[in-house]
Every structure is written in structure tokens, then in C-alpha cells.
Amino acid sequence: MTEMKKINVVGTSATGKSTFSRALAARLGLHYIELDNLFWLDDWQECPDEIFFAKIEAEMQKAADGYVIDGNYTRTIPVKWSEIDTVIWLDLPFPVNLYRSIKRAVQRAWHKQDLWSNSNNRESLQRMFGRDSVVRWMIATHRKNRQKYVQMMNAPEYSNIRWIHLKSQKEMDQFLQQLP
Numbered sequence: 314m315t316e317m318k319k320i321n322v323v324g325t326s327a328t329g330k331s332t333f334s335r336a337l338a339a340r341l342g343l344h345y346i347e348l349d350n351l352f353w354l355d356d357w358q359e360c361p362d363e364i365f366f367a368k369i370e371a372e373m374q375k376a377a378d379g380y381v382i383d384g385n386y387t388r389t390i391p392v393k394w395s396e397i398d399t400v401i402w403l404d405l406p407f408p409v410n411l412y413r414s415i416k417r418a419v420q421r422a423w424h425k426q427d428l429w430s431n432s433n434n435r436e437s438l439q440r441m442f443g444r445d446s447v448v449r450w451m452i453a454t455h456r457k458n459r460q461k462y463v464q465m466m467n468a469p470e471y472s473n474i475r476w477i478h479l480k481s482q483k484e485m486d487q488f489l490q491q492l493p
Contacts, residue, residue: 320399325405333403338380351369351372394471398474466478
């Protein structure tokens with residue numbers, strides 16, 4: 314396997330990007346960068362793009378040996394893919410994503426846990442069923458994300474990037490297990 318040093322793990326909400334990315338970074342001894350942690354401010358306020366992009370660049374610069382970026386944010390591609398060598402697309406079937414979205418939202422609301430280390434954002438049952446629901450977001454974006462990543466995999470401007478397309482939890486587990 315070609316050495317991976319600068320990796321972006323992408324996929325629809327609730328595919329397991331964060332869990333997979335943390336495990337991948339630990340396994341490869343690389344710096345872990347969680348885009349949601351950089352983007353979300355307290356009380357669900359969004360970070361302005363210029364500040365968000367600067368945070369991403371700063372995290373990438375910290376990582377002389379390489380990094381694993383966890384997250385999508387298509388508008389960040391010019392920043393995060395400027396040096397990337399690998400994109401790992403976690404592409405689970407819709408029913409699996411739906412189940413995981415609901416399960417995760419309920420667990421987070423029940424336990425009232427902060428979602429990211431730098432903000433006080435928490436899931437709530439009200440939020441879970443509201444306009445800004447992560448479950449609703451996953452339902453609305455699952456098919457669009459799949460179409461977008463298929464196009465990107467085949468786009469000439471990204472032909473320098475190695476694409477790894479994992480379509481099940483079994484494939485994700487096997488991929489991590491076969492790493493050195």
C-alpha cells in the first residue's frame with residue numbers, strides 16, 4: 314500500500330467519520346483534525362469562513378508528519394486538499410446511516426454531552442426533531458453526497474488524489490486492521 318500521510322476522511326453524517334478518523338490517525342501516528350470542532354462555536358454559532366480556513370491551515374501546519382482530517386465542508390477543499398494525498402470516503406447504505414443518525418442523536422441528547430471540545434453545543438430532543446436536526450440533514454444530503462463524491466473521484470482536477478471508497482462497516486474495520 315502506498316504511504317498515506319495527508320488524509321481526508323469524508324462521508325455523510327453518522328457514517329462513523331470521527332471514530333474511523335481517530336483510529337486511523339492513531340494507527341498511523343498522525344495528527345487528528347476534526348473540522349466540526351474547528352467550525353462550531355458556542356451555542357451553535359458558525360465560524361466565519363476566513364477564520365475557519367485559517368484554523369484548518371494552522372492545524373495542518375502543526376502536523377509535520379502528516380494528518381487525518383475528519384469532515385466534509387466542501388467549501389474547504391481548496392484549503393484542505395492543497396497537499397492531500399488520500400481521500401477515504403465512508404459510503405454506508407442509507408438505512409445504516411439513518412439508524413446511526415437516530416441512535417447517535419438520542420444518545421447524545423440523553424447524556425447531554427458536549428459534542429466538541431471547544432464549544433458547549435449539545436444535542437437535544439427538541440433539536441433532534443427541529444429544522445436543524447442532524448437526522449434531517451443526513452436524510453437530505455445522503456444521496457447528494459454520494460453523487461458529489463462519485464463526480465469528484467472521477468474529476469481530472471483530483472486525479473492526483475488516491476481515493477479509497479469503503480462501503481460497509483466491515484470494509485472500514487478491515488481497512489484499519491490491515492494497516493501496519
